[in-house]
Structure formats: C-alpha cells, structure tokens
Amino acid sequence: MTVRGVLRLARRANVVGWLFVVFLAALAEAGIQLFELHDSVSPPSETLPALVEGLSSGELSGALRTTLGAYLGGLAIAIVVGVALGIVIGSSRLLLDASFVVLEFLRPIPAVALIPLAFLFFGTGVEMRRYIVAYAAVWPILVNTLYGVRGSDRILHEVALASGVSRLGRLVRVTLPSALPSIATGIRVSASIGLLVAVTAEFVFGSGGIGAYMQRQQLAFQLPEMYAAVLLTAVLGYTVNVALRLAERRIVHWTGEKRVRWP
Amino acid sequence: MSETADHAQAVDSSAGTAEPVLRVSALGKRYSPQGHAALAGVTFDVEDGELLALVGPSGCGKTTLLRLLCGLMLPSEGTVLLHGRPVVRPPREVALVFQDYSRSLFPWLTVLRNVMFPLRRGHSRAWKIERAEAVLREMGLHGVARKFPWELSGGMQQRVAIARALVSRPEILLLDEPFASVDALTRAELQDVLLRVHRDIEGRRVTIVHVTHDIDEAVYLADRVLVLSPGPGRVAGSVEVGLPRPRIQTATRSSTRFLEVRNAIHEVISTQQRNTITATSNEE
Ligand SMILES: Nc1ncnc2c1ncn2[C@@H]1O[C@H](COP(=O)(O)OP(=O)(O)OP(=O)(O)O)[C@@H](O)[C@H]1O
Ligand SMILES: [Mg+2]
Numbered sequence: 001m002t003v004r005g006v007l008r009l010a011r012r013a014n015v016v017g018w019l020f021v022v023f024l025a026a027l028a029e030a031g032i033q034l035f036e037l038h039d040s041v042s043p044p045s046e047t048l049p050a051l052v053e054g055l056s057s058g059e060l061s062g063a064l065r066t067t068l069g070a071y072l073g074g075l076a077i078a079i080v081v082g083v084a085l086g087i088v089i090g091s092s093r094l095l096l097d098a099s100f101v102v103l104e105f106l107r108p109i110p111a112v113a114l115i116p117l118a119f120l121f122f123g124t125g126v127e128m129r130r131y132i133v134a135y136a137a138v139w140p141i142l143v144n145t146l147y148g149v150r151g152s153d154r155i156l157h158e159v160a161l162a163s164g165v166s167r168l169g170r171l172v173r174v175t176l177p178s179a180l181p182s183i184a185t186g187i188r189v190s191a192s193i194g195l196l197v198a199v200t201a202e203f204v205f206g207s208g209g210i211g212a213y214m215q216r217q218q219l220a221f222q223l224p225e226m227y228a229a230v231l232l233t234a235v236l237g238y239t240v241n242v243a244l245r246l247a248e249r250r251i252v253h254w255t256g257e258k259r260v261r262w263p
Numbered sequence: 264m265s266e267t268a269d270h271a272q273a274v275d276s277s278a279g280t281a282e283p284v285l286r287v288s289a290l291g292k293r294y295s296p297q298g299h300a301a302l303a304g305v306t307f308d309v310e311d312g313e314l315l316a317l318v319g320p321s322g323c324g325k326t327t328l329l330r331l332l333c334g335l336m337l338p339s340e341g342t343v344l345l346h347g348r349p350v351v352r353p354p355r356e357v358a359l360v361f362q363d364y365s366r367s368l369f370p371w372l373t374v375l376r377n378v379m380f381p382l383r384r385g386h387s388r389a390w391k392i393e394r395a396e397a398v399l400r401e402m403g404l405h406g407v408a409r410k411f412p413w414e415l416s417g418g419m420q421q422r423v424a425i426a427r428a429l430v431s432r433p434e435i436l437l438l439d440e441p442f443a444s445v446d447a448l449t450r451a452e453l454q455d456v457l458l459r460v461h462r463d464i465e466g467r468r469v470t471i472v473h474v475t476h477d478i479d480e481a482v483y484l485a486d487r488v489l490v491l492s493p494g495p496g497r498v499a500g501s502v503e504v505g506l507p508r509p510r511i512q513t514a515t516r517s518s519t520r521f522l523e524v525r526n527a528i529h530e531v532i533s534t535q536q537r538n539t540i541t542a543t544s545n546e547e
Contacts, residue, residue: 155366158335162353163381163431173380177371254370254411 086145
C-alpha cells in the first residue's frame with residue numbers, strides 16, 4: 001500500500017480523532033494520579049475494567065437493554081408523530097396558523113416537568129419513560145419537518161399538479177422528499193435530547209436502566225461503576241449519532257452533505 | 264445539430280380553417296383582487312401543429328399566460344378553450360416545461376424516474392420504464408438514465424425536462440423561456456432539438472407555444488410571433504414568420520426574410536413603446 005493510500009484510509013476511519021481520545025484519556029489518568037483526585041473522579045484505568053465487569057456480569061448490560069427499550073421506543077414514536085404532524089400542518093396555511101400558538105406554548109415546557117404527569121398516567125416503568133422521551137424528542141422533529149415542508153419548492157409542486165398528481169400524491173411524492181433533509185437533521189437533534197431525557201428520568205425514579213444504575217452506584221460511592229455508566233451513555237449516544245449519519249447519507253443522498261467530508 | 268433539420272418537408276404555417284387547438288379570448292389575470300392586472304384582454308388562437316412564439320419584456324405576464332394555458336391557475340377574466348372546452352384544471356393534452364429547469368427536476372429522483380414522473384397509475388411499471396427510456400433515447404439521453412439531474416450539465420437537464428414533458432405524448436407543449444440560462448452553443452443545439460420535436464417526435468407533430476425574450480430565437484423557431492406589451496400584458500402585434508422549413512441555423516439566420524421578420528417585430532415593439540409613452544404623457 002502506498003503512503004497516500006494509508007493516509008486516505010486513516011482519514012476515513014478518523015485515526016487522528018481516536019488518537020486524540022486516547023491522548024485525553026491518558027491526560028486524565030495522569031492528572032488524577034498526580035493530584036490524587038480518586039475521591040471524586042474515577043481514572044480511566046479503573047473505569048474501563050468496571051465497564052467490562054458491569055457488562056459481562058449482566059447488571060449493566062441489563063440496564064442498557066432497559067434504557068434502549070424506553071429510548072428507542074420513544075424516539076420511534078416521536079419520529080412517526082413529528083413527521084406526520086409536520087407534513088399535515090405544514091402543507092396547510094390554515095392548520096399552520098391554527099396550531100402555531102399551541103405549539104409555541106407547549107414547546108418550551110421541559111420534558112422533565114412532565115414526569116409527574118406521566119407518572120400519574122403510566123406509573124414509573126419503561127412505558128412512562130418512553131412517553132417522556134417521545135415528548136422531548138418530538139419537537140425538533142416537528143419543527144424541522146414544518147420548515148422542510150414550508151421550504152419545499154413551489155415549482156416542484158406545480159410540476160406534480162400539471163401532471164395530474166392528486167393532493168395526497170403530492171404530499172407523498174413532493175412534500176415528503178423535499179422535507180427529508182431537514183427531517184433528518186431534526187431526528188439527529190432529537191436522538192441526543194431523547195437519550196438525555198431517558199437517562200435523566202431513570203435517574204430521578206431509580207426504577208431501572210442506566211440512569212438508575214448510575215444513581216445506585218453513586219449512593220454506594222462506587223465511583224468506577226458510576227463512571228462506567230456515564231461512559232456507556234456516551235458510547236451509546238455516539239453510536240446512535242454515527243448510525244443516523246450513515247443512514248442519512250444513504251437516504252438523503254442528493255443534498256450537499258455527501259460532498260462535505262465527515263469523519 | 265443542424266443536421267436534425269435535414270430530411271423534413273416544408274410545413275405551411277397556417278393550418279387553414281380548421282378549429283384552433285387553443286382559443287384564448289379576452290384573458291385577464293389579477294393576482295389579488297385589488298392588485299394591478301398582470302394580463303388584460305389577451306386574445307389569440309393557436310392552430311393545430313403550429314409553433315407559436317411569445318416575446319415580451321420581463322414582467323409582461325408571459326409566465327402568467329402559460330400558467331393559465333395549462334390550467335395551473337384560473338383567469339380573472341376571459342377564457343382559455345382547449346378543443347372548444349374551457350381549461351379549468353391541468354389537461355392531459357398539455358405539458359409545460361418550466362422556466363427554471365434546475366428547480367423543476369426532482370433532485371432525489373434519477374433521470375429515468377424524473378421522466379417517469381408524469382405517467383399515471385394504471386400502467387405497469389415495466390411499461391412506464393420502457394416508455395421513459397424510449398423518450399430518453401429520442402432526446403439523446405439514453406446514456407444518463409441512471410444519473411441524478413444534478414450530475415448533468417444545464418443543457419442536458421433541460422433536455423430531461425423536455426423529455427419529461429413529452430413522456431405522456433401531449434398534443435401541446437408549452438415552454439417558458441426554456442433556453443434562457445444555457446450558453447449560446449447549447450442554446451442553438453436545444454433549439455434544433457425543439458424543432459425536431461415540433462416536426463416529428465415518435466411519428467407525430469406537436470403544437471408548441473414557446474415563450475422567449477430572444478427575438479432571434481423566436482423568428483428562427485416559430486411559424487408566428489406574438490408580441491406582448493407590459494403593464495398589463497396584452498397582445499401588441501402578431502408577425503407571420505413565413506420562413507421555409509427545415510430551418511438551418513446558419514442559412515436561416517442569414518436569409519433576408521429572417522432580417523425582415525426581425526425588423527417587423529422590432530417595429531411592433533417600438534411602435535407599442537411610443538404609444539405607451541404618448542399615453543402616459545397624455546395622462547399627465
Ligand atoms: N405569484 C404571484 N403573485 C403576485 N404577483 C405575481 C405573481 N407572479 C407574477 N406576478 C406579477 O405578474 C406580472 C407578470 O409576471 P410574470 O411572471 O408572468 O412575467 P414574465 O413575463 O414571465 O416575466 P419574466 O420574463 O421575468 O419571466 C408581474 O408584474 C409580476 O410581479
Ligand atoms: Mg416568466
């Protein structure tokens with residue numbers, strides 16, 4: 001393999017980015033040892049074994065499964081509801097005006113503030129957290145879908161109209177694809193918000209999932225175990241983001257994104 | 264590309280006494296009830312098989328007129344009759360090529376899918392693909408069927424737009440300044456593509472209404488040139504071209520008849536401008 005080939009491969013896998021992560025971990029390790037911060041922070045050399053141990057013993061991996069259930073379920077609900085509502089509301093001036101105030105009124109309510117309400121309806125289980133996640137994640141998707149729909153080119157609609165395509169047909173064949181790039185952005189934003197809310201809700205109620213695991217370890221002063229859960233959350237968020245980026249690049253292939261290099 | 268015009272017979276421009284395909288009478292359009300009129304009292308006929316060019320300055324209502332002709336919107340006054348029936352929704356017999364080809368092709372669809380777009384349900388998928396491929400071949404685009412529009416040059420994209428307009432075999436093709444944003448060479452090539460479409464596409468003739476602000480282009484292509492005047496748009500004059508077909512870029516453009524027709528059109532425009540100036544100064 002040529003030098004240039006190696007460099008290109010390295011860039012695609014973003015070797016530099018990962019080396020930097022390793023560098024930061026080493027820095028943290030050294031800092032913690034040097035300043036003797038063991039009481040408040042767990043160094044990478046203890047966190048990583050705790051993560052491996054937690055996953056292999058089944059305790060942390062069980063928590064991961066519970067979290068994923070609420071998180072992905074809630075995200076799925078948010079995507080379906082957000083896209084459908086966004087397309088319907090966005091393609092009618094009347095509906096847009098009618099719903100504007102309500103939407104702007106509901107949107108600033110933090111999802112965590114709805115926990116007591118959701119608790120009354122759904123108890124403290126996975127189901128409650130799923131709806132909390134769905135509520136938090138629906139807004140970026142809805143708003144981005146609305147923008148995408150409003151921004152769809154009038155000429156494309158006229159092309160469809162002149163070809164005798166029905167109103168519903170135009171929704172599916174013109175409006176939806178036009179809004180897709182912006183929907184994808186909304187979903188990516190929602191994915192990180194959703195994870196945040198899922199773990200927070202678990203932490204508050206302590207009834208299961210990574211958040212509850214975190215809270216238990218914290219109360220027991222098991223720092224490496226607690227940081228292992230934090231690390232796992234970060235890895236989960238990263239993985240979801242990368243997966244969404246890849247999916248986006250395949251599905252929304254016609255936007256400029258593909259010509260911009262992303263590691 | 265001027266060899267496309269080689270083996271054609273001369274076509275007489277006026278189709279005689281037969282009923283016009285399109286009859287536009289006293290057509291007027293206001294975009295808002297209180298607003299100024301974009302068009303007022305526009306009256307003309309389009310004969311079967313005719314290639315009619317519409318020229319006029321920017322903002323005189325050319326796009327508005329085409330949108331009314333293809334039923335994308337309804338007139339405020341007057342009527343558009345297609346084969347004697349009023350146009351109230353987009354008719355199957357009419358296809359439109361939009362002013363801005365880069366905005367009128369679906370970026371998420373391949374060239375083939377773009378061309379298949381207007382084909383209605385009720386046909387099998389295989390038939391649709393075959394139909395679209397046939398039109399693409401006809402337009403010299405068979406090599407790019409699987410590409411996306413944004414991978415093509417401007418001239419190619421415009422051909423795709425024309426192919427899409429032709430796929431459902433329209434009787435009437437409306438074109439809105441289709442060659443305004445391509446370079447001069449590509450423009451000449453596309454003009455000859457259009458002439459071929461007019462004369463014989465898949466063994467039939469197509470009636471064409473071609474909007475342009477390029478007077479030379481209008482004369483080169485058309486049987487008749489309609490001059491529109493602005494504010495509100497109305498017909499200022501109609502000039503018969505009477506140049507023999509086939510038209511050939513160099514020969515046609517250098518003939519004396521070409522210059523005569525061109526001057527006649529300029530005459531109509533300047534007379535109309537003088538009238539407008541007189542009219543406004545009288546008002547004062
Ligand atoms: N959607 C619209 N709403 C309100 N007014 C419009 C609209 N479209 C066009 N107009 C007005 O109608 C008039 C005619 O516009 P039109 O687009 O038909 O002109 P045009 O001859 O096609 O111009 P150009 O050569 O620049 O394309 C203009 O005064 C324009 O401002
Ligand atoms: Mg126009």
